[in-house]
Structures are given as structure tokens and as C-alpha cells.
Amino acid sequence: MKTKFTAGSGSGEIRGTTIVAVRRGGKTAFAGDGQVTFGDNILKHTAVKVRRMAGGRALSGFAGSVSDALTLFERFEEKLEKHQAGLYRAAMEFVKEWRTDKYLRKLEAMLLVADKEHILILSGTGEVIESDGEVAAIGSGGALALAAARALVSHTELPADAIAREALKIASDICIHTNDHITVETLE
Secondary structure (H helix, E strand, C coil): CCEEECCCCCCEEECCCCEEEEEHHHHHHHCCCCCCEEECCEEECCCEEEEEHHHEEEEEEEEEHHHHHHHHHHHHHHHHHHHCCHHHHHHHHHHHHHHHHHHHCCCECCCCEEEECEEEEECCCCCEECCCCEEEEEEHHHHHHHHHHHHHHHHHCHHHHHHHHHHHHHHHHHCCCCCCEEEEEECC
């Protein structure tokens, strides 16, 4: 995802981030790279873009503007706490607010969230997209990580966390906006 903004005397684009989610054998794993770029420059190698939410009941990762994503994480976690019934209900309420709130709708990021039952992609235009299978990905290298993860799920017996890590490693070898400083979080 590209985020355009003006900072200081010039403008640029923040690019980067690849997040992949894999569910296998009762375990869900999220992996995210650590690279943040601004235009043609790498600003950070070790950003952490995946996290646990709701007391460890859910995982989330973001693509897009870091500050926007942190705001969205906070708001989404509030919805998770309010809607103890589950991730899907919280996601629906969250994107409705994201799409209609004057401030939130200007935020440029996507979220990938999961609990033990669902893997969902959330966007500010109101989408709540549930993965067709046990794999989903977002971000600059998302399509690459998704393809790698699907191949690994189909052709190996690796556990979810190993698949997520390896899929992100493969994406980092191809996508210039993705690095191999990988953070993995798991839910069992």
C-alpha cells in the first residue's frame, strides 16, 4: 500500500510492509517484515508490524502508514473488547466506523486480523474480506507472500509459524519494499 503525504520541505511515499497469516493444525501465525521506506530510502529495518490483541485472543498486522495503523489498532481493539462475541462482529462494527468517521476515513492503512476461527482483511472503504483458505496477506509484498504460503501449505507439512516465516522470507527476496527482519506471532 502506498501512502502519500507531505513532510517538511518535500513529499514522498511511505511504502513497505508485508504481512501474512497462516492457519494450520489448530495454530494461526502472523509474520511481518520490519522495513519502512520513504521514497527511495529505507527509514527503519526493525519495525514491528504484528501484535497480539484482546488479551491474546486475536492477532493483527498492518500495511500502510505507521501512525495511521497504530490509531486503527487502538480503535479495533476497543471494538474487540466491546464485542466479546467475536472477531467478525467486532470487524463489522469497526469498518463501519472507519468508513463513516470524518477523521478515521482519512487514515491510510489496511489491517489483517485473526482469531481461532477467522482470518480477515479490513480496509477503510468498508471491506471485511474473509480468506477463502487458511492463508491471507496484505502489503507491498502481500501477493508474493500469499503465493509462497499457499505453495508451502499445499506441498509441505511445515507448521503455521514456519510457513508464515518462510513465505515472508521468499517475499523479501523479491519485493524491494520487504525485508527479512521478520516478526512472528502465533495463536493456538
